[in-house]
Amino acid sequence: MTVTAILRQWEGHRRTFMLALPMILSNVTIPLLGLIDTAVIGHLSDAYYLGGVAVGAMIITFLFWILGFLRMATTGLVAQAYGAGDALAQLRVLFQAGCMALLLAAVLLAFQAPLLALALQMVGGSAEVQHYASVYFSVRIWSAPAALLNLALLGFLLGRQSPRSAMWLLLCTNGLNIALDLLFVVGFGWGVAGAAAASVIADYGALVLALVLVWHQLPPELRNKATFARLDLNGSGRLLALNRDIFIRTLCLQLCMAFVTAQGARLGDAVVAANSVLMNFTLLMAYALDGFAYAAEAEVGRASGAREREGIRNAVVLGGFWSALTAGAFTLTFALAGEGIIALLTDIESVRVTAAEYLPWVVIYPMLAFTCFLFDGVYIGAARGQEMRNSMVLSALGFFALWWAARMSLPGNHALWFAFCGFIALRSLTLAGHFGWSWRRGQWG
Numbered sequence: 001m002t003v004t005a006i007l008r009q010w011e012g013h014r015r016t017f018m019l020a021l022p023m024i025l026s027n028v029t030i031p032l033l034g035l036i037d038t039a040v041i042g043h044l045s046d047a048y049y050l051g052g053v054a055v056g057a058m059i060i061t062f063l064f065w066i067l068g069f070l071r072m073a074t075t076g077l078v079a080q081a082y083g084a085g086d087a088l089a090q091l092r093v094l095f096q097a098g099c100m101a102l103l104l105a106a107v108l109l110a111f112q113a114p115l116l117a118l119a120l121q122m123v124g125g126s127a128e129v130q131h132y133a134s135v136y137f138s139v140r141i142w143s144a145p146a147a148l149l150n151l152a153l154l155g156f157l158l159g160r161q162s163p164r165s166a167m168w169l170l171l172c173t174n175g176l177n178i179a180l181d182l183l184f185v186v187g188f189g190w191g192v193a194g195a196a197a198a199s200v201i202a203d204y205g206a207l208v209l210a211l212v213l214v215w216h217q218l219p220p221e222l223r224n225k226a227t228f229a230r231l232d233l234n235g236s237g238r239l240l241a242l243n244r245d246i247f248i249r250t251l252c253l254q255l256c257m258a259f260v261t262a263q264g265a266r267l268g269d270a271v272v273a274a275n276s277v278l279m280n281f282t283l284l285m286a287y288a289l290d291g292f293a294y295a296a297e298a299e300v301g302r303a304s305g306a307r308e309r310e311g312i313r314n315a316v317v318l319g320g321f322w323s324a325l326t327a328g329a330f331t332l333t334f335a336l337a338g339e340g341i342i343a344l345l346t347d348i349e350s351v352r353v354t355a356a357e358y359l360p361w362v363v364i365y366p367m368l369a370f371t372c373f374l375f376d377g378v379y380i381g382a383a384r385g386q387e388m389r390n391s392m393v394l395s396a397l398g399f400f401a402l403w404w405a406a407r408m409s410l411p412g413n414h415a416l417w418f419a420f421c422g423f424i425a426l427r428s429l430t431l432a433g434h435f436g437w438s439w440r441r442g443q444w445g
Contacts, residue, residue: 019295083304153210
């Protein structure tokens with residue numbers, strides 16, 4: 001290998017890592033927030049407080065994350081416009097995504113009561129868990145306008161390959177949320193409602209910061225009334241089509257995640273609380289791997305907009321290397337320190353024992369998952385929503401089939417975790433398999 005080739009490889013690794021590192025650092029604060037929520041609520045007197053927060057947060061997460069296309073579609077289309085050097089097109093995508101975010105937030109607020117009633121009916125659980133889930137939801141839902149607008153604004157920053165701005169946005173937001181969590185729950189004793197209120201205030205604080213960061217991202221020639229007067233909804237068909245496909249994809253994902261929480265609730269308060277603790281492990285890993293997925297989104301989107309096939313290949317190879325390395329580190333950490341982490345999160349003995357029983361599933365999870373996170377980023381950057389949709393639909397069907405078959409031979413929650421691990425493996429296989437097939441047919445770049 002020549003010196004030039006070695007230097008080129010080194011530059012590629014450096015660029016990938018520098019794109020990913022700010023998002024890894026900031027993303028880790030998201031599950032850290034979940035860990036803080038779990039820790040402060042998990043040290044209250046009974047498991048149903050933690051179970052209530054788990055169910056209430058699951059409902060909110062389901063509603064917000066099925067609308068995650070506001071971030072993903074915005075990232076892909078802005079990245080392609082960025083690669084093509086069209087600043088006005090980038091701003092137009094953000095405007096259209098912002099209008100969509102406000103409309104969807106209004107729908108959530110208008111229909112919050114029937115949405116909550118339907119969700120609780122589907123989830124089940126004890127009366128105490130349902131009560132505290134309602135308390136959490138009824139406060140947290142009022143963050144919808146800010147939370148959904150923040151998705152579009154974050155997508156814009158990532159699409160413009162500005163991970164440092166996105167990092168500061170997430171760090172400040174989640175840092176404020178954690179501080180308020182401790183103040184409201186531990187300091188003021190507000191319990192479940194305090195944890196929800198902390199998230200609401202943090203979301204609106206994030207909105208203010210995000211608007212400032214986006215304003216500074218705009219080229220000086222676009223910071224005027226004439227530019228904003230040119231923004232409209234014309235040409236939004238591509239955004240709507242991409243949003244539709246990613247919505248279906250995310251809906252399937254959240255249905256599977258919600259099913260895990262719902263089935264855990266039906267297996268008892270200790271099980272739903274233990275699953276909540278273990279899901280924080282998977283989220284910690286997921287948000288770290290998402291850093292490399294975001295790097296792939298930005299690089300693949302830019303290369304697609306600039307028609308650079310080699311740039312797409314490099315993004316996949318380099319992202320795959322770092323994703324695999326990160327996943328291996330998480331597997332090792334969970335295997336060696338998992339029970340100690342569980343003990344830090346809750347002192348409820350029944351929850352500790354139950355979580356430790358199912359910890360081995362979490363240990364193998366990262367190595368099954370890293371490929372699907374990477375290729376999610378690749379397909380988002382290329383704005384290829386149909387392939388993502390089809391992969392997720394097949395994987396979700398596989399999840400329910402695996403659960404149905406496994407419950408015949410495995411105890412209830414073991415069958416659930418077996419199906420969940422199978423689900424993430426199916427996502428990896430279908431996305432990676434399709435990419436290899438379509439690449440050989442010359443369908444990229």
